[in-house]
Amino acid sequence: MALHRLASITIGVPNVEDTCRYYAEFGLTRDGATFSTRDGGEQLVIAESRTRRLIELSIGADDPDDLDRVTDRLARLGIATRRDPATLSATERHSGVRTVIKPLPRISPVLGVVGPHNGPGRSERENNRAPAVLREEPSRPRKLGHVVIGTPSAEASQRFFVDGIGFKISDQVRGHAAFLRCSSDHHNLLLQPSPVAFLHHTSWQVDDVDDVGRNAMRMLEGHPERHVWGLGRHFIGSNFFWYLRDPAGSFSEYYSDMDTITDDERWTPGNWEPSLRSLYAWGPDVPPSMLEPDDLADLMATSNQN
Numbered sequence: 001m002a003l004h005r006l007a008s009i010t011i012g013v014p015n016v017e018d019t020c021r022y023y024a025e026f027g028l029t030r031d032g033a034t035f036s037t038r039d040g041g042e043q044l045v046i047a048e049s050r051t052r053r054l055i056e057l058s059i060g061a062d063d064p065d066d067l068d069r070v071t072d073r074l075a076r077l078g079i080a081t082r083r084d085p086a087t088l089s090a091t092e093r094h095s096g097v098r099t100v101i102k103p104l105p106r107i108s109p110v111l112g113v114v115g116p117h118n119g120p121g122r123s124e125r126e127n128n129r130a131p132a133v134l135r136e137e138p139s140r141p142r143k144l145g146h147v148v149i150g151t152p153s154a155e156a157s158q159r160f161f162v163d164g165i166g167f168k169i170s171d172q173v174r175g176h177a178a179f180l181r182c183s184s185d186h187h188n189l190l191l192q193p194s195p196v197a198f199l200h201h202t203s204w205q206v207d208d209v210d211d212v213g214r215n216a217m218r219m220l221e222g223h224p225e226r227h228v229w230g231l232g233r234h235f236i237g238s239n240f241f242w243y244l245r246d247p248a249g250s251f252s253e254y255y256s257d258m259d260t261i262t263d264d265e266r267w268t269p270g271n272w273e274p275s276l277r278s279l280y281a282w283g284p285d286v287p288p289s290m291l292e293p294d295d296l297a298d299l300m301a302t303s304n305q306n
């Protein structure tokens, strides 16, 4: 039938143990260098690498026929694939990302409890405090939502992921970003042009905006240097966001309330002009490190040594 989920990622970092400790604190459940979410199961592996980068992206499909179709499409693009009965893999050579597709069950999340909310002319919660202010435990992320990478050949990378793998384009910002989905989430993969391949950020779903704020504030206790950008709301994708910096220099985002696309006919992909408006609806000023990594010179120097 179709691709239906972003299953897992392997990220490479020069400082594995520090980065592992960070993601355990972030709320993922650690088993060695493998991390799980509440709804998505094992979704993150942290491996040794000279620069911070996305090594592998794993995608769930409904059945083996989907793998056959992807194999044919990649062959038409002249891209070599490795195939066994259970998996298909191919590497996108510009970003260096190995992409693996395998038949997997669809995620069935436990229903999140959000609200009740009060508003003008609407009182869903009378004579009671908001449940959100009574929450005490940090919330564990529900699932990996998306991953964002820089790639030195954004057009070729997009051809691989869209024409080859079968991602759909949800929105684009001309010359700057392509928001791609392999599920009903607005985006699961975002490609940005960059002089060097690198991991920009990973994004993890929590129940609501209260959990975005609560979790981020908890991560900043004693670590103000982790703060990057938030709290805010994106325009493209509509999600609330808060970005933090991990010890390798990549960002990790808590998000909630992203757009979902369940009927391709009813969604009109936008082709937006680059502007702050396309980046966010509201929030603090965007920090320069969101637009260009602070360590770009180091990333370029290290990758040129290869």
Ligand SMILES: [Fe+2]
Pocket: 146, 148, 201, 203, 253
């Ligand atoms: Fe994001």
